[in-house]
Amino acid sequence: MTHESVPDLAESKDFIRERIDKDMESGAYGGRVHTRFPPEPNGYLHIGHAKSICLNFGVAREYGGKCNLRFDDTNPAKEETEYVDSIKRDVRWLGFEWDGTELYASDYFGKLYDYAETLIKKGKAYVDDQTADEIRDSRGTLTEPGRESPYRNRSVDENLDLFRRMRAGEFPDGSRVLRAKADMASPNFVMRDPVLYRIRRAHHHRTGNAWCIYPMYDFAHCLSDSIEGITHSLCTLEFENNREIYNWLLEAVDVPRPRPQQTEFARLNITHMVLSKRKLIQLVQGGHVRGWDDPRMPTLSGLRRKGYPPEALRELCARVGMSRAAGTVAEYSLLEFCVREVLNKTAPRLMAVLDPIKVVIENYPEGQTEWFDMPCFPEEGGGAPVNWSGPVTRKVPFSRELYIERDDFKEDAPKKFFRLSPGREVRLRYAYFITCTGVVKNEAGEIAEIRCTYDPATKGGDAPDGRKVKGTLHWVSSGEAVPVETRLYEHLFAAGEVEAPEGGNFTDTLNPDSLRVVTARVEPALAEAKAGDVVQFERLGYFRADEDSTPGKPVFNRTVTLKDAWAKIEQKTGG
């Protein structure tokens, strides 16, 4: 029995692994598997990228192969080093390491240029002097073929000369492009003489101003794959149409065999989440969130900050599986399930009250405080995880005045309500049984405090006479409780399907309550939490200490709530 961080859920392999199996059997790649994760460094990675990362690195790991991290940096106008750094950090956080150093398409600008000359010499590419508009207008429509450029039949010598002068910087931006001489009548638009190189005087994050012509994706990607010896080039469905030019170019410049093969899979979508870069930018720039790593963002940095462990994201990807069905959407509840599953095994349990109401124990001596030793990991749960290095118990003060959760008390309680209410007895976790004797109200008629008595014989939480209670409540001692900022998150979008309303913007559907900040009362041990610590607030949920925490003053993010059966009962019975 091995202890993989992600269980092997698949009873059958997905279509990509099946294909690789076949290639292994046939020896098509000499038993090699070499993949690559190829982000463009123009933004932050989000949960959608996690699927591609898990696939590419996962496949390499499973087949004893390699996976490169290659930055597809062929458009200098959009790319920045800042993104390179965040992408590397996020991939590592997810638990993967690329083969060797990270690679860049820009590493191959020289080789790619040579391939372009090769293409020209073979009569398979030409320099087009048409404007962008002219090129677009002559590309044809869905039903009509495109028209050939008047420059399409220039001589090889002229093309070579022009292309060299493009590179030398003799022509202004946008004045000429290098195009593949493919098929203007192809029903596949991608084949209608795609642009291979454009003139663009922009500072490149790595090559600076060394180049003024840059290759397009279609030209750079297949050849970069070939240069790196990639065997399986895995990408998302929207590149299906590009597969034809991918293969055409490899054949046209006659790269050595075996050649990489492109295989597409459906991207990951999750309800309540927007994953389009355009929309994410709007959320940040519109000030709807506090930044790219706002815990409400679907970015890996946001999810990390919220407290989602990398194991959970890997498990999500494994559970969602691979298919070619576009537009499928995983439910957010599956993600939350994965998060809880990981955290349930790893998070220490402590007590905090989010919405406090005061309880006075009438028969408990005034001024007395007793300290209980309480386990951080309940026995039934198997105790602390094997790699746990923190404390396994902590001291918790008990006194005459406590706070409990406002929801845990009802003056007029329905039968199914197992919590505190006048005349009923409940257990304060690991402490005593208490019985409610009544309430004290303020002038407004609101409950100011709850009066109770406790049974000293139940110390530790068990009655020697075998008497049982239906409910166990979490609590904190009011005198020693520490007030801490706690951020409660809900979906950024309440609707599962994020859509712009008629004549509006998708931001119109933002959930106004996606962030609620409360002052929680936490037991003393919790006040010691440091940024990155993840704990369970008993009966409430999992919380992670945010980077905004300072010594003795933690700030907590709610990662995910616990499942709440009572909430369902209450909903059904109408409160």
Added chain:
RNA sequence: UGGGGUGUCGCCAAGCUGGUAAGGCAAUGGACUCUGACUCCAUCAUCCGAGGGUUCGAAUCCUUCCGCCCCAGCCA
């Protein structure tokens, strides 16, 4: 409209050489419980986008139709 894809339970997804619908999430009922959590047990597609056809037998083969996604950036 041309081309390329895709349609199996509320959601994701097995099923591919035809033999009589895996699994997970969600949901529901129950057991257990010092977290109404966890765990455990049980229920949950006579039906596979629709209609024809082939066959003793089809989600799987043929055929017609319908829905949805992608493509007309000098973005990736």
